[in-house]
Amino acid sequence: MASYLDLQTRIAGDLTRDDLGSQIKDAIGDAVKNYETDRFYFNVTRSKTFPTVALQSAYTGDDLAEIPNIIRIDHLFLRDTVSTYDLERLEPDEFEWLQGNNTGPGKPNVFTYIDGQIMLWPIPIAVYTIRPHMHYRLASLSADEDSNAWTNDAEQLIRAHAKLLLYTNVIEDTDGMQRMQLQIPAYKGKLDYETSARMSTGKIRGTDF
Secondary structure, eight states: OOOHHHHHHHHHHHHTOSSOHHHHHHHHHHHHHHHTTSOOTTSEESOOOEEOOTTOOEEOTTTOTTGGGEEEEEEEEEEOSSOEEEOEEOOHHHHHHHHTSOOOOBOOOEEEEETTEEEEESOBSSOOEEEEEEEEOOOOOOSTTOOOGGGTTTHHHHHHHHHHHHIIIIIOOHHHHHHHHHHHHHHHHHHHHHHHHHHOOSSOOOOOO
16 A cells, blocks of 8 residues: 655655645645545544443544544444444534533433534443544544555556645646646545445435534
């Protein structure tokens, strides 16, 4: 799999510049930030789970590394020894009213997400398995050997957008900037199409506003 260093090297080669090390890293980071809130097949998942802890309401990155990086929870499922339940999502202010009640611990049926935490109500009385269906930010690229979907599945898009930023803000090359502006929609469209194809059910669904 291609690494963060591979992406940096490829961009430097495309630009025929070997003196832009820190600027290339900044451009890659900004390019990722530009697209990480878009939903792609590689930044949505239902494969992660974590166990509840009896009498613990809030769950953080200590319980599941991706929790602080969640952009949206589509569904939150609770599994006990018999059945699976789709928990109701409440806005944080609604959840606050529930927490103010003196309800004892039990099987959670409600959740909210705030401050990088998943909060459950009632407070779990036992151990249950929680499975979020979620859109989340991938781990940041930092070490040269780091590798994720941004350096592989979306490599063309991130490389083109990083070069757009470099041509615009560092090299000040209008022709290069315009070339990237022409390439980016095709790379983005390719990812959007693959995401739609992988996630499509063949059914018409209402828009989530």
